Amino acid sequence: MKAVEWADGTLRILDQTRLPHQEVVIEARTAREVAAAIGRMSVRGAPLLGIAAAYGMVLSASGDSRAGWEGRMDALERAGAELIASRPTAVNVAWAVGRTLDAARSAADRCPAALPAAVLHEAQRIEREDEVSCLAIARLGADLLPGSGNVLTHCNTGALATAGCGTALGMIVAAHEAGKHLHVWVDETRPVLQGARLTAWELQRAEVPMTLVADSAAGSLMARGLVDAVAVGADRIAANGDTANKVGTYVLAVLAGHHGIPFYVAAPLSTVDVTTATGADIVIEERDPAEVLAPGGTPFAPAGTRVANPAFDVTPASMITAIVTDRGVATPPLGAALRTLLGAPAPRQAVSP
């Protein structure tokens, strides 16, 4: 099944906290239920968060029976704020909320009855665009990977993180399908173990050779010449190319730089937040200490241990070999390259499904 699926007034969410051992579907019927699912990471992955948030806005627009335009727009804006607060770092949520609000505002003649259809139309557009974006990223990114060798990836950036085939994992799988002989090192990605739980599951289904490692083994693998490229996703890219992604991404960038290994970020261009000048302006979400203290519910540390659990870190643009977007590959200087891509008209196959 798909990671999220709109089904006639309900957003069906595959609960990723239960994967790979159980396939449980959450049926969200309000924006608040979608925000809660985002907050506990039942749905996650930057592009997918945008899509889930957009459908959360649809649920808000559909579920409000007040007659007045202003009242319904106020309620929609509050729902949007609640969705954005559920994961503050990923720009995709704010971006999707903004797009659905714009669509609502443009609804015919400020007619309350037209709101649900206008918001639904925009959410479905966002979802379709992401599918197409994934294909473009996969194709462009696959070309960058070597004909044979080892690619290291972090967290999950595949079909479970998008409406399509994924971003960084999409490019790896596409390269495999194009006949490249790749083996993937999968970082387990503490604390939430998206690598062990989700990426391992996806790669095994795609029959791509892979080996799971503890995050801290990456240095040793690189020192032994066993990593030819690193590919990761992005939760927010600042205007200058600084990239926020799952905690540990910056560690891989420093290691890759030290070993002269190419370091690729893959994300739709919508991940670029032009209102964020540099990585220093990105808010880093601090998550529940329990994620660190008790993996799988088993507490390891002594009771009462103080924990810091930053969910993301920021990789400076200067450490990124290229950002693979759906509209082209940005190479250094990344800020200028991203500006060019953002200003350029979209190629037909990327945004016109």
Add this chain to the structure above:
Amino acid sequence: MKAVEWADGTLRILDQTRLPHQEVVIEARTAREVAAAIGRMSVRGAPLLGIAAAYGMVLSASGDSRAGWEGRMDALERAGAELIASRPTAVNVAWAVGRTLDAARSAADRCPAALPAAVLHEAQRIEREDEVSCLAIARLGADLLPGSGNVLTHCNTGALATAGCGTALGMIVAAHEAGKHLHVWVDETRPVLQGARLTAWELQRAEVPMTLVADSAAGSLMARGLVDAVAVGADRIAANGDTANKVGTYVLAVLAGHHGIPFYVAAPLSTVDVTTATGADIVIEERDPAEVLAPGGTPFAPAGTRVANPAFDVTPASMITAIVTDRGVATPPLGAALRTLLGAPAPRQAVSP
């Protein structure tokens, strides 16, 4: 209680796999039982491994009732080989086995009856020396740490890893006791979580301010200026100063170098293996995939996932600010400094308990 304790024909081993939630003591009565406890990491920590192995040799020497000298020495050598094979990377096991074998060989007049006492005497010497070594390392290392700030450490290098107050953790606790205002970032240290389980427990008992983090958060902490020094232990130091330690240590060294943060290794001089020229000659132990697949027994990855689980990595000498030993602080060039320390007479307080 102590991490290991010799009690009249039995080696009492505090089972560190059960900490911090349970204090269970294993009573080992044969060298094979000690080797098994080492293999499953019920007893761990480079210096403590040497002590446990030495008492394993005592159990072998005491338990053998054969009359002939040659037969008993053969049995003792086989026990030593089994102990060394139980953890191939830590040099301390081989070093302690070598010392007890030498003591056995020197036993009065090749008299079989003198063997147990000779081996026991040597094991007790090794244990006492380690206590004194720890004090010397703690004192020398504490001076290197800043008067206030944040120290990051990895794995466990405290009282649970030695017969005394520890190595890297010993120097941190000593600096705290000397009035320095330190806060410790404790890497959880996947896959076996010695940081979360053991270092957090020790620091809380010592009332040193600390915060537990996932290993991959170290980069983000350093980038934000929140780490003033890194202090780690060592399982084997090659003649040129290259240092094998818990996997992830090399990652911290690369990160520390990138951020201009001092990177300290603390270990008794016996950790230097002069027969190992460089880190390239160090065998890295590959451990059970289950450690990665199922922290706390809960499987996360899909069944059948392939795992690589190198227990150690090697940090090149060039990335180490100083090696704090019981006989002095070695600074670059480390190979020459270690040679000097090894050749110099031991200071009174360090080796004459």
